[in-house]
Amino acid sequence: MDKMFSLSVITLYLLHTITAASSQVSAIQFNNFGYSGAYTPVVDLANIYDDTCSCAVASKPTTFSGTNTPLNEEVSVHFRGPLQLYNFASYVSQDFTLGDNSGEFTRLSFYDSAEGTADNVTFLTRAGKNSSCLGFGLTYADTDGISKANSPTVLADDTLINSNQEYVIFSNLTCDKSGVNNDCGVYREDIPAYHGFYGTTKMFLFKFSMPNETKSAWDVANYNMPAIWLLNAQIPRTAQYSNDVNCSCWRSGCGEFDVFEVMNVTEYTHLYSTIHDYQGTDDIESGLAGNGYIDRDLNGTMVGGVVFDSTGKVIVWMSDDTTFDETVQAGDLNSWIKGAEKNAVTTTLPTASLAVATETGTGSSTTKKNSGVVVARSSLITVLSSLLWFI
Numbered sequence: 001m002d003k004m005f006s007l008s009v010i011t012l013y014l015l016h017t018i019t020a021a022s023s024q025v026s027a028i029q030f031n032n033f034g035y036s037g038a039y040t041p042v043v044d045l046a047n048i049y050d051d052t053c054s055c056a057v058a059s060k061p062t063t064f065s066g067t068n069t070p071l072n073e074e075v076s077v078h079f080r081g082p083l084q085l086y087n088f089a090s091y092v093s094q095d096f097t098l099g100d101n102s103g104e105f106t107r108l109s110f111y112d113s114a115e116g117t118a119d120n121v122t123f124l125t126r127a128g129k130n131s132s133c134l135g136f137g138l139t140y141a142d143t144d145g146i147s148k149a150n151s152p153t154v155l156a157d158d159t160l161i162n163s164n165q166e167y168v169i170f171s172n173l174t175c176d177k178s179g180v181n182n183d184c185g186v187y188r189e190d191i192p193a194y195h196g197f198y199g200t201t202k203m204f205l206f207k208f209s210m211p212n213e214t215k216s217a218w219d220v221a222n223y224n225m226p227a228i229w230l231l232n233a234q235i236p237r238t239a240q241y242s243n244d245v246n247c248s249c250w251r252s253g254c255g256e257f258d259v260f261e262v263m264n265v266t267e268y269t270h271l272y273s274t275i276h277d278y279q280g281t282d283d284i285e286s287g288l289a290g291n292g293y294i295d296r297d298l299n300g301t302m303v304g305g306v307v308f309d310s311t312g313k314v315i316v317w318m319s320d321d322t323t324f325d326e327t328v329q330a331g332d333l334n335s336w337i338k339g340a341e342k343n344a345v346t347t348t349l350p351t352a353s354l355a356v357a358t359e360t361g362t363g364s365s366t367t368k369k370n371s372g373v374v375v376a377r378s379s380l381i382t383v384l385s386s387l388l389w390f391i
């Protein structure tokens with residue numbers, strides 16, 4: 001390969017990545033979401049309450065390709081405080097193309113805090129037993145979102161979770177028993193295991209508030225850094241926060257999408273959106289963020305959502321026009337987004353993956369924590385050839 005040419009390719013890539021400071025927007029769009037990649041699912045969790053606790057991932061990776069991969073797989077929906085959730089809904093569509101008014105979305109789940117109803121919604125939280133390699137297990141969440149309940153429970157109307165407190169929403173479909181070839185794969189057997197939300201073309205709507213933190217001590221982790229994000233639903237069913245990379249498929253790239261996330265206390269009023277897989281990056285910890293942020297309203301409620309369309313366009317928007325109807329017509333959805341789109345930022349993802357999934361890498365398989373990925377020198381060639389693919 002010609003050296004000068006490679007250098008200019010790298011320079012172009014870096015310029016493309018670094019230029020243009022982040023600005024305040026109402027919508028964050030990603031085009032060309034989905035690529036040809038692979039991840040390694042967890043196939044074994046052993047002695048989970050012993051010091052000898054260990055996990056293993058498949059020796060043969062699960063490959064994927066096509067629209068919205070790998071998040072075309074089932075996802076769970078995660079919430080971190082300070083946050084109060086008023087409404088949540090999940091939708092699927094046979095066919096929806098951003099900007100095209102044909103088609104519709106059908107609501108499959110709906111939570112309404114004022115009504116105290118949670119249709120096809122199961123609230124879980126990490127209030128289970130602590131395992132040396134898996135961390136805390138999921139349990140049903142009680143009305144406060146963070147204590148353990150013994151059966152599915154709807155959150156109390158005014159439930160505010162504080163910094164670093166989290167709950168998760170799954171569907172109400174229970175998993176078959178844990179097993180490599182079963183519907184939910186291998187999972188931690190002492191948890192209430194539920195399916196996530198399926199669909200290549202899907203949408204999630206949220207009405208929520210993220211008030212300024214006043215209750216937690218400033219030194220708590222993730223202080224005043226609220227977030228709403230999606231994970232491949234396999235991740236929380238094995239281990240969301242683990243120090244062992246083999247206890248979750250996260251490190252190998254089974255997928256995370258951050259919808260509305262405060263990244264640090266300096267920018268505590270900015271909500272960013274980030275993809276964590278290997279599309280266009282070899283740094284899964286940092287992921288690939290949209291080049292703009294949506295304002296976090298510290299006082300009022302916010303309404304918005306994320307839609308994955310049938311052509312690999314994914315858009316996060318905030319607009320008070322958004323409603324939670326049982327059927328959402330494509331035209332209505334486009335009009336909500338269009339309002340927000342006047343002030344939007346778009347990132348077109350490269351088709352290539354910049355790294356092969358690393359099963360053996362050291363460091364945390366944790367989402368929302370940092371630990372660097374060391375890129376082996378030998379992979380530079382791969383990086384260069386992948387860059388050539390998309391420039």
Ligand SMILES: *[C@@H]1O[C@H](CO)[C@@H](O)[C@H](O)[C@H]1NC(C)=O
Nearest residue numbers: 108118119120121172173174
């Ligand atoms: C799941 O939710 C649907 C929709 O609300 C409801 O019809 C169904 O009875 C629920 N199933 C279970 C097992 O709770």
Ligand SMILES: *[C@@H]1O[C@H](CO)[C@@H](O)[C@H](O)[C@H]1NC(C)=O
Nearest residue numbers: 129130131132133134135136
């Ligand atoms: C949970 O277990 C891990 C690993 O053994 C340990 O480091 C951590 O301190 C435990 N957490 C609590 C709150 O007991």
Ligand SMILES: *[C@@H]1O[C@H](CO)[C@@H](O)[C@H](O)[C@H]1NC(C)=O
Nearest residue numbers: 108120171172173196197198
């Ligand atoms: C509940 O959500 C799951 C996951 O998306 C879906 O498979 C199921 O059909 C939904 N149930 C109903 C009654 O719509």
Ligand SMILES: *[C@@H]1O[C@H](CO)[C@@H](O)[C@H](O)[C@H]1NC(C)=O
Nearest residue numbers: 212213214218223224268298
């Ligand atoms: C929000 O809380 C932080 C402390 O966490 C404080 O520094 C800041 O002034 C507060 N912002 C407003 C607008 O009150």
Ligand SMILES: *[C@@H]1O[C@H](CO)[C@@H](O)[C@H](O)[C@H]1NC(C)=O
Nearest residue numbers: 022263264265266267272289
């Ligand atoms: C906070 O996060 C934003 C977005 O990722 C980043 O641009 C900024 O440098 C971060 N600030 C600090 C102090 O880390």
Ligand SMILES: *[C@@H]1O[C@H](CO)[C@@H](O)[C@H](O)[C@H]1NC(C)=O
Nearest residue numbers: 211212213214297298299300
């Ligand atoms: C908005 O919230 C901030 C921080 O909680 C507070 O300082 C401020 O007074 C509020 N503003 C209004 C207009 O209520």
Ligand SMILES: *[C@@H]1O[C@H](CO)[C@@H](O)[C@H](O)[C@H]1NC(C)=O
Nearest residue numbers: 056057059244245246359360
């Ligand atoms: C993870 O599994 C791989 C084999 O797939 C093994 O080489 C590696 O040592 C394991 N990592 C840890 C931290 O156990």
